[in-house]
Amino acid sequence: MADAAPRFSSLILLTISMRFNVKKQHTPLAFLFASLLCAPGKVMADTASIDATAFSIEGNQLTPLVINNQLHYLVTSETRGLILTGKDQNIISTLPGHxxxxxxxxxNGTLTVAALNNDTYGVELYRYNTGTDEFEKQQSLQADLADIEALCLSVSGEHLTLTTADATGQMKQHWLADDHFVEIRTVNTGPGIKSCQADVQNGYVYLADENTGLWQYDHHAEAGDGRSLILTQHPGVTSEGVEGVGQAAGLTVFVSPDAPVVSVFRNDSISEFKINGEHKWEAVRAAPFNNKTVIGLYDDDSESLFTAVLPVSAPQTAIRRAQPADGHLTAFAQTDPVARFGDAADDPAIWYNDKTPESSVIIGTDKKSGLDLYDLSGRRLQHLNAGRLNNVDVRSRWQVAGQELAIAAASNRTTRTVDIFLLDPATRNAVPAGKLPSQLNDLYGLCLYQHTNGVDVLVNDTDGSYERHRLSFENDKVTGKIIDRFTVPSQPEGCVADDENAMLYYGEEDAGVWKRSLDISNPEPSLIAKADGAVKDDIEGMGLFDVDGERYLIVSSQGNHRYAVYAITDNHLLGTFDIVPDLEKGIDGVSETDGLETMSLPFGENLPDGLLVVQDGHNVMPSQQQNFKLVSGSSLAEFIRRHRPK
Structure with a gap:
């Protein structure tokens, strides 16, 4: 039987009914009420009708599944527990419970069942042993102060992932680590979530909201709280929520007791099937079988289970299958979180102590409130409430006025100045030492360049303008004067100066990486790397790192949560790596990095090959304010040696 003709359901933008095709929008929560836009359905006149068969066993959820190429069903019951049957509904195994x-x-050949216990309001995890036909209890997750109301299972990398939604309106993701669950991520969804399903093939989690519709979230543990609303409306229905959702290898089905149809969402479009008879569908689960989709349904009218076959198959390929990173690194430490939630932590710098390298300091901007200083374990040493500081850089051996100074410079978007700080190695604190006025309207990225004549600050504007300031020091104050100006075609941010080779590397967020000479007048810049292929915009932070006498440029590829490594000799891309969680250390991975810093000097016996520090856009495990992650330079050096040309 060919795929039945899909039916169009009217689309909702705020309270306006839309009668034309439109792509679904991915919206952060802050813009939810300005952009409630659903996924489209192709405009068609009719809905295909199919029959449903009543199931002989009572329960409140029916899940089809395939074991050894044979169709089976799992009945979930509030009175009888879990009941596994064959295709002909003969009982194979039972697990008493509620x-x-x-x-x-x-x-990987293992069948795992997560069940929501009505007696404890918690989740119980079982492995089904196909040899003995028994459910073997593995783990349990107790509810906190709020009842768990929805759950779903998936795999993230090597980790079994349990996603739950509770009565207070929070979605939580947990990883199973040996004999316990580790909370990874918390997202505020709002109350009313009644069902959950994960589409691992395309990287989504779907939540059925009884008040609104079907929410689509990113499945990635490091993802933010952005979401898309898949919304339908039918004639005569004033408010149409969704209570049941099922997933079948990239094909998503969902039902509402207010609509007499089963909706199918695939390839960014919706088709619908009306099941003959009068029903109020509250639950649905799905499985692919023989190039069709088998569904199990719960009808609230008759309080009965039904099964049906949809004449549609799962998509052949994933919609969002990404090119994998070339390597995976982990952090050995992380800093204390910044003070406030939101987009706050931005750019790190390293203040190197050549006398006692273990006492070196990480300096990070908090673009909501100022500057933070941390030791190499991540403990905060100092906070300076200095305004909205965006980028920061350090030079620790500035020879000026007969003395050697360590300084930090930061772009201040509150005062539209370049703020200079003197760094005291005795106290490991920073002291304000000057504000350089700028003619830029919106100060953004910044880096320092040390040369034979002193130290320069290069600072940019979101409009693409750059200023170069030459620093001076007198009477314990740092001043400066603008000695050069230039532009890039569109918004820049991250930059790094190669002091030895008098070369500036700087990013154009949507385009790629530029380089420009710093020791000649009016040099011709060149675009040395584009943001395409394995490198995804925005191009953000960057740093230089030496391995075996060769220098490499490390760049934040923010669009795919990775880092690109280029050889500066020929601008060749060695590859990309990401930073993944370390469950043993309890440190999450990294995503959406803004700034980064690298240094290949030894920091003591634990860090003989240097250090990589990156901003983490989503600090999870558990969810907290943003922070910075510290990665051993040995790990970075090993990646470079493995991927550079032989």
Whole structure:
């Protein structure tokens, strides 16, 4: 049977009914009420009708699944527990209990069931042993102060992931680590979530909201709280929420008791099937079988289970299959979080102490409130409430006025100045030492350049303008004068100066990486790397790192949560790496990095090859304010040696 003709459901933008095709929008929560836009359905006149067959066993959820190429069903019951049957509904195995819903994960030959216990309001995890036909309890997750109301299972990398939604309106993701669950991520969803399903193939989590519709979230543990709303409306229905959702290898089905249809969402479009008879569907689960989709349904009118076959198959390929990173690194430490939630932590710098390298300091900007200083364990040493500081850089051996100074410079978007700080190695604190006026309207990125004549600050504007300031020091104050100006075609931010070779590397966020000579007048800049292929815009922070006498440029590829490594000799891209979680250390991975800093000097016996510091856009495990992650230079050097040309 060919795929039935899909039916169009009217689309909703705020309270306006839309009658034309439109792409779904991915919206952060802050803009939710300005952009409630659903995924489209192709405009068609009719809805295909299919029959449903009543299931012989009572329960409140029916999940089809395939075991050894044979169709089976799992009944979830609030009175009888879990009941596994064959295709002909003969009972194969039972687990007594009181369960309101469940989810199944089949991965690497193992069948795992998560069930929501009505007695404890917590989740119980079972492995189904196909040899003995028994459910073997593995773990449990107790509810906190709020009842868990929805759950789903998935795999993230090597980790079994349990996603839950509770009565207070929070979605939480947990990883199973040996014999316990580790909380990874918390997202505020709002109350009313009744069902959950993960589409691992395309990297989404779907939440059925009884008040609004079907929410689509990024499945990645490091993702933010952005979401898309898949919304339908039918004639005569004033408010149409969604209570049930099912997933079948990239094909998503969902139901509402207010609509007499089963909706199918795939390839960014919706088709619908009306099941003959009068029903109020509250739950649905799905499985691919024989190039069709088998669904299990719960009808609230009759309080009965049904099964049906949809004449549609799962997509052949994933919509969002990304090119994998070339390597994976982990952090050995992380800094204390910044003071406030939101986009706050931005750019780090390293203040190197050549007398006692272990006492070196990480300096990070908090673009909501100032500057933070941390030791190499990540402990905060000092906070300076200095305004909205965006980028920071350090030079620790400035020979001026008969003395050697360590200074930090930061772009201040509050005062539109370049703020200079003197760094005291005795106290490991920073002291304000001057504000350089700028003619830029919106100070953004910044880096320092040390040369035979002193130290320069290069600072940019979001409009693409650059200023170069030459620093002076007198009477314990740092001043400066503008000695050069230049522009890039569009918004820049990150930059780094190669002091030895008098070369500036700087990013144009949407385009790539430029380089420009710093020792000649009016040099011709060149675009040395584009933001395409394995490197995704925005191009953000960058740093220089030496391995075996060769210098490499490390760049934040923010669009895919990775870092690109280029050889500066020929601008060749060695590869990309990401920073992944370390469950043993309890440190999460890194995503959406703004600024970074690298240094290949030894920091003591634990860091003989240097250090990489990166901003983490989503600090999870558990969810907290943003911070900075510290990665051993040995790990970075090993990646470079493995991927550079032989």
């Amino acid at each position: 369960f309101s819903q469940s989810d199944i994960l089949q991965h």
